Amino acid sequence: MDALLLSSLILLLLLLPALIFRSLIIKSEGLENPLDTSLKAEIGIVLFISIILHLIGIFVLNWLDAPFNFYNLFQILIGNSISIKEEIINNSLIPFLIYILVQIIFGAILSLFLKKICLKYYLDIKYDFLPISNNWDNLLSGRVFELERIRHINSKILELKNFQRNIFKQIRNKEIDLSKKEVRRKIKEKILELKSKKKIAFNCVELDVLVQTSLGDVIYKGKIHKYYLSKDNSLDKVVLTECLRRKFCNGSIKNKGKFHFLDSKLFVINHSEMKNLNIRYSIIEEKI
Missing domain, CATH: 1.20.58 (Methane Monooxygenase Hydroxylase; Chain G, domain 1)
Known part of the structure; x- marks a missing residue:
């Protein structure tokens, strides 16, 4: 196998547990771009997580009297695998893949556990250095x-x-x-x-959206069904259910008629059409 290709493959496998950890710990309803972080920040986060996971792995290997051969790994990563005997590489392949698989499983379990703790105690909102959720997620989810x-x-x-x-x-x-x-x-x-x-949490998020149309400004009112985020971490569009509509005239909504029900199951509003947004959180009791 080509030395450069082998070193790239090994590096990717070493980063794989951290990548899976990062993807599982993210909490977002808008899947297009879930976090307010740049590419450089994400790379730094993945590298940091990868170092922590492998330090734990090395500690466990030493505890099990199966020390990690840093010299051989370093030679492979710098593309100098030719200096290592092919027999050593072949014999190390299966143990290395097992190590990566265990790291992936451990990282996945750890990420889901930490995610649950952070979301339960709102740690991601209290501390900005925990990039787990997006600001729009926290706002529109309540x-x-x-x-x-x-x-x-x-x-x-x-x-x-x-x-x-x-x-x-x-x-x-x-x-x-x-x-x-x-x-x-x-x-x-x-x-x-x-x-x-x-213990009584709200179960309904409603929006009043002021939208600019060719016939003038219109207010749409409904419950959030889904929302999507754009690549620059802004709101892309919202999907409403049980949507109502009324005209907004002369900067006032007083005495301008009643809301009219829209005969549609889902109603999509693009962020580019929105002029203002009002959010309400409420508790709806289920009828038995």
């Missing part, structure tokens, strides 16, 4: 709103705990005549009520 809602509830819980401490202090100082047990019970009920609200 994750930004969910995080703010949870933060608001947590702040209310903290206020109640501080209030309880202040009340107990006043009771100890005999400034007020209240039962600690009763105060604790009421505060606990309030905190449990707030915590239960954290």
